[in-house]
């Protein structure tokens with residue numbers, strides 16, 4: 689009997705890895721740009737486009753979206769007493785969540801604002817309640833006049849863009865990523881923005897840290913989960 693008469697057999701089990709999603713196999717997505725300078729150019733153009741698009745939305749519409757976002761963020765936070773919550777002083781058309789900060793402070797939370805110490809450095813968070821005095825910080829962003837650093841339990845992070853994996857596109861300073869990487873304990877990070885800020889992917893880079901959740905006027909986005917409308 690020669691070899692051709694024996695039942696066919698393989699030296700090792702057949703490999704099906706080529707049929708598996710490249711991400712599962714730990715391989716880069718073949719459709720993703722691998723060229724980081726190209727990604728950075730894309731991010732810059734996308735930032736400019738998204739900021740211009742949200743500023744083109746009438747102020748009353750943005751205010752209504754902001755109120756819807758605030759209501760849903762409040763539900764996400766739940767019992768706020770005793771928590772340290774960082775908000776932000778809104779600029780360039782970001783949702784105005786200052787009334788939410790007031791509400792949280794009234795419920796016994798300690799509120800704070802992010803403070804740029806220097807370019808390339810993590811942010812600090814300084815205690816601030818609505819009505820407390822402010823001064824101008826780096827880039828003229830209003831910051832608390834009193835110097836009272838705190839470590840937040842919850843960070844509200846305004847997004848310029850976001851993707852379904854809850855990665856955030858910001859203003860390009862890398863501040864939030866650097867800050868989250870440096871904090872002694874990881875706060876819960878709630879991204880906030882308008883649904884028009886959604887991107888198919890922001891092409892996350894190794895330093896990008898996903899938000900725990902993103903709240904828009906249309907509902908709550910959890911990483912890779914479907915969007916759920918919060919009904920009241």
Ligand SMILES: Nc1nc2c(c(=O)[nH]1)N(C=O)[C@@H](CNc1ccc(C(=O)N[C@@H](CCC(=O)O)C(=O)O)cc1)CN2
Pocket residue numbers: 776777778779782802803804811827829846858859860861862863864
């Ligand atoms: N309301 C609010 N406050 C915030 C933030 C935010 O996103 N929103 N930040 C969240 O991080 C920090 C400020 N981050 C900023 C980052 C970059 C620029 C900025 O003007 N960048 C230049 C280009 C920067 C560069 O390429 O080096 C620009 O846009 O012209 C401003 C604020 C802290 N405070």
Ligand SMILES: Nc1ncnc2c1ncn2[C@@H]1O[C@H](COP(=O)(O)OP(=O)(O)OP(=O)(O)O)[C@@H](O)[C@H]1O
Pocket residue numbers: 731856857858859860861862863864865866867869895896
């Ligand atoms: N943890 C980190 N350590 C060192 N460099 C970092 C870190 N995070 C971000 N960077 C750098 O910061 C720069 C800007 O990052 P990125 O484009 O992610 O900013 P962004 O998230 O849009 O901005 P921001 O958080 O300020 O709103 C990049 O060049 C990146 O290399």
